[in-house]
Amino acid sequence: MQTSLSWLSTHLDLSSYTVPQLSDLLTFAGVEVEGIEEKGVTTDKVVVAQIQSFVQHPDADKLSVCQVDDGSGTPRQIVCGAKNFKAGDKVPLALPGAVLTGGFTIREGKLRGVDSLGMMCSGKELGLGEDHSGLLIMSPDSPVGTPFNQLNPADVLFDLEITPNRPDLLSHLGLARELAALTGLPLKSERDHAKTATKPKRAAEDQIAIQAAEACPLYTARLIKGVKVGPSPDWLRRRLESIGLRPINSIVDITNFVLMEMGQPLHAFDLDKLNGGIGVRMAAEGEKFLALDGQTYALQTDDLVIADSQRPVAIAGVMGGEETGVTDTTVNVLLESAYFAPSGIRRTSRRLGLSSDSSYRFERGIDPQQVSGASELATKLILSIAGGTAEDVILAAGEAPTLVGEVTLDEDRARKLLGTPDMQGDEIHAILEKLGLTKKSASKQESRWLIPSYRLDLQRPVDLIEEVARVIGLDRVPSRQTAVASPVEAADRAYDFAMNLRQSLASRGFFEAQTLRLISTAQLADNPNTAEPVAVKNPLSEDHTTLRPSIVPGLIATAALNIRQGLHRLRFFELGRVFLQLPKGGSREEERLAILLSGPVSPSSWHAREPQAADIHELVGQIQNLTRTPFEVRPAKENTANFLLTSELRAGNRVLGWIAQLHPARARDIDARHPVYVAELLLSALRQGSTGPTKFEELPRFPGMTRDVAMEVPADLPHAKVATFFASQKHPLFVGAEVFDVFTDPTGTKMAKDRKSIAWTLTYRASDKTLETAEVDAAHTSILSALEKTLPAVVRR
Template identity: 85%
Template sequence: MQVSLSWLSTHLDLSSYTVPQLSDLLTFAGVEVEGIEERGVATDKVVVAQIQSFEQHPNADKLSVCQVDDGSGTLRQIVCGAKNFKAGDKVPLALPGAVLPGGFAIKEGKLRGVDSLGMLCSGTELGIGEDTGGLLIMAADSPVGTPFNKLNPADVLFDLEITPNRSDLLSHLGLARELAALTGLPLKGERHHANASTSTKVKAAAEEQIVIKAAEACPLYTARLIKGVKVGPSPEWLRRRLESIGLRPINSIVDITNYVMMEMGQSLHCVDLDTLKGGIVVRLASEGEKFLALDGLSYALQTDDLVIADSERPVAIAGVMGGGETGVTETTVNVLLESAYFAPSGIRRTSRRLGLSSDSSYRFERGIDPQQVQGGSELATKLILEIAGGTAEDVVQVAGAAPALVGEVTLDENRARKLLGTPDMTGDEIRAILNKLGLTQKSASEHESQWMIPSYRLDLLRAVDLMEEIARVIGLDRVPSRQVAVAAPVDAADRAYDFAMNLRQTLASRGFFEAQTLRLIADAQLADSLGGGQGVAVKNPLSEDHTTLRPSIVPGLIATAALNIRQGLHRLRFFELGRVFLTLPKGGSREEERLAVLLSGPVSPTSWHGREPQAADVHELVGQIQNLTRTPLEVRPVKENSANYLLTSELRAGNRILGWIAQLHPARAREIDARHPVYVAELLLSALRQGSTGPTKFEELPRFPGMTRDVAMEVPADLAHAKVAAFFATQKHPLFVGAEVFDVFADPSGTKIAKDRKSIAWTLTYRSADKTLETAEVDAAHTAILTALEKTLPATVRR
């Protein structure tokens, strides 16, 4: 929400506070300040000037030498690069010594050898408006020599993030009430508009004009008829107020409803009375009923959508947007001013489903003050009569009644002191704070008080809510600091956290970057899932991109890879630890912690003095995963492959399934513009941790050299590499250290080796911890292992 400081200043005097002080005040009170923008200029050295004449600069084609009247009685020479002006135009002139937004100081100088005694300004240079490619042309009646800030006062715009429970802050009056409580400054006007003076006509007398058929969704609806209005542009003060917070003026009637909404938080809607057919009916829509909105689009409604209708058709989606056929235009003469209270849940549901959000729906779905519904109508009526003229009916037609959403709360003041840690706080101080916040004291005893909650504070329902308000006002600096915590023993949650952090540090040290993707994915991303399982569908998705709780982390990593590829990065190393959500066969769902890894591109960064490094393959990824566990890995292909993957395999450690590994299908890789094969893996954290428990063991470096022997063997073509690796891993010969494959050969033609056979070559390493080995000792150990190999596996050693 955007808030104007000058608008706030109409409610209380904030001149003694600087902008940073106000920002800190709001932040420490729980109102997040996302940004601060200064608009306009505060200096008096920017004045209105009139261009008397201009000519081409003698030394520059794109510059003009202007003679301008600044009100001093002597023409001032200015060199200007704009082309959108003519003689007689009035424009802002920054005199020497002026400081413009951004700290730009104006000085006398020369441009291409010609004196320039100031600068003619555009709107952006003065911190107002957008860049139009030239000077800011002012109104013809602007007095020459008048300081620019007198005609366009400087302002500060706060961009605030209001939490959903504080709907009372979604207006300038509401924020002024908050600042009055925090600063102790008095409000200049009314604290709220709950007391309206206009008489009402209840439903029994207005039954034919207003009928509520959905009382739960709309407990209160009011309408006031104003006839003989003249719709036109809004006056300068109203346009300036709306523009100061980023709203575009439309016409006087619409601008007034927007002003009231931003002033006091009550959303209103005006309808061209002459376009209505019959009375107003507040009802639920029919299934598939069509509605043409003010944005020019047609929407299909459902039976839980609340509409405001006449006798033939909907004229508004309640609380969200008005209709395109009944909106107020320059030809409108008679209007119906609508002010109502709608149940927040219904407005939120309709707005999300239709993807239709407005300033009005933003407030209704968080909850407005039902007691100010008629007060908002009364304020808007007063402004319409002042600005657009016309005659308003003496009474407001009302259907329903305002719901009572707040009541009385009893505060135990001793408990408040204990919870806040402020034993020195007196009862008088507590009650003074609550009074400043607008609460009314009903009764009090020595240590207890009873308070009536104002209708606009929908978040104050319990005693602890009042305690929180006291804490916000006094600030955390008031709470004394003390050491009360004790060390807790390490538990399972701590060990799980440490294990996850170790994984992060290990992968980061090997050149991987951690990603954090959303847990909600689109239906189209489900095909990128790895590991099987169905995701959990969201009942009311926020958008088409967030329809399902992810069954796999890999889709998010692929989307991250696509984004990075399109930014020019082709060496990809990403990982993410997170939770997935899986549907159970018999209904319900379960959650699971997983680690996903994505790898693609060169095995090492490119260098100016070397060739393009070789692209990583699946073995690189398997090796990276092997480094995360102490148990030897077995890669076991699975029969069912997803359409988006090749070589999908299970990763096993003994009898445990660690996860899955696969190559992204080339067609899918082309869709994300990948230049290299993309490999992904997804691991179960619980299984990975199971194989990594126990203390880490270290071995001292060998003191004696090792000796190697190579062995080539013929084996069946379908013999898994894992079986050969498992054989060598189980050998317990005292001199045998390890084995590593270095060559695989097969000939599909059958010329050099049978089609059903392949040749594998391994290097075996031998070493003694006590001495340097002799050749005979190594030969004997090597022969023993080869003999065991031929007995264990269908292998023929080539000797």
């Protein structure tokens, strides 16, 4: 929220506080200050000047030599590069010695050999907006020689992040109340607008009909006739411009002023464009609405609308309609002030992707007791600025809901929780009273407090204790170390396992990515499995329509981004949650690990300018290093369009995950120079295979012996079956086997087309002695015999 210091100063005198002090005060009270911007000038050396005449610079086509009246009685010569002025215009003139925005000091000097005794300024140079295309042309009524800061006082703009539980701070009055409590300064104005001089009148059914009382408990309307719509006065325009709002016309500007002044959204209708009375109802399915932003929106039955007898004229709490908005020709006005239930406004705003200053406040909750007060304030301003005559009563339908009540505070418990046993009851009472609470009763142990209607967050005794802590300052609350060690639980083990995976992959040159859990519908094509996705009912945008069924789409998007930045050796991983649709309805969540690999196996260097590109076996090897569980790579039954070689990783009957190559066409879409390989693993399956203590083996003391074997097998025999056979051998001398060659002959000349030759190296070793050749030959013969009996293999001897 943008907050003006000069606007705040209309409610309390903050002159004794510096801007940094106010920033610290708000920050330590729980209001985050995201930015501070100084606007305007404080120096008196920027004055109003009138351009008397100007001629072309003798030595520069783009410069003019101007004679200006600065009120001193002597014309002042200024060389200027702007072109948007004429003789007689009044502009801000910075005299020598003036310090402008950014610390820029004005001095006398020469421009292309011509004396220039100051500088005429644009709005940006004075800290007023971003326009620097020309001089700031001032009102013809501005007195020459008057300091600019007298006509346009300097201001400080605070950019505040208001937490959702404090909607009362979304206004200048609300922030003034907060600062009054924190500083002890008295408010110049009323603390709230709950009391009104205008009497409410129960509206007849044909005037205001509320057909959705839960969504709109209270709706009021004030009729003002004979207004003259035009530009707003300078004070009102400056107020709105100080916080970045663009003045539109006097009526709309007044509603915006009241919104930012006291936090109550209002809307003004052109009464003559309404047909019949006001109806507050739910929209009909598919009903269309033309909003003030010029867009037409399709409504649903859970959208609350304000309607006349023929059509919707506003989306309640979000935006008014273009057909009934106030224009320069408006004469009669219906001023709306209402309370809408936050949940309905939030749902409609999110679904339509339509947000406004009004919906932002309604979503968080406004003070229902100030609905009439806001209408009364706006009416007074309309009558004084735009004229006209207002009806003597406010038409009202429904009742303002009571959202707060009384809270009993156990003061002994408050002192104990805060660690301030010396705090007296009178100090506690004074703090709560400064915050606007009313003391109903008090004893030595407890007190009972009536909560003001604007403090919707104060519902429990602990809320009052928190308020006391904020006001006295956390530096007064002592720090204590009361934590105790807790036994290791399943959540701790799961966390440690995930961190070990991260460290293992990072040590191998992989970079951890963090992608969004919401993806677009188009990204679903990058899902390597066929799991049904979970759609979001009210997506924030077209890029966030679906809860991800896989982490892989996010990694592919990350790869595309890095490729565009010039990186082609890709090593990414991410641990995160995926969301899967269940066949019979509902959904479930899983923790997974996704890995993406592409490009050279090692960085390029002087001795290897083009290192070999990684293949799918490189990725399999990386996965093998992550788990102690032996697994097989089996072709998957289903393949998706954007992937090749999709395979399951299985450890017995347990699925560890999937591995695949991105389709070359998809790889070209992201401008990848090398094949892209991805894998996605189930953390629960990986963890299941990694339980139990780590086992270490002594390094062998005796040398091993190897034997090579080549065998002919059917071309369609999976490598996994051969590997499984060797892994199952229990001969005491057999240590292991590795494949080192595969040969096929598509021509059928040297070997049948339906056959292939595989060569393996088998290793033998004894733990207690050096083997003799005969022992190794016997063991080798035994294993080969078993091989031919188990598999359709012919050993080539």
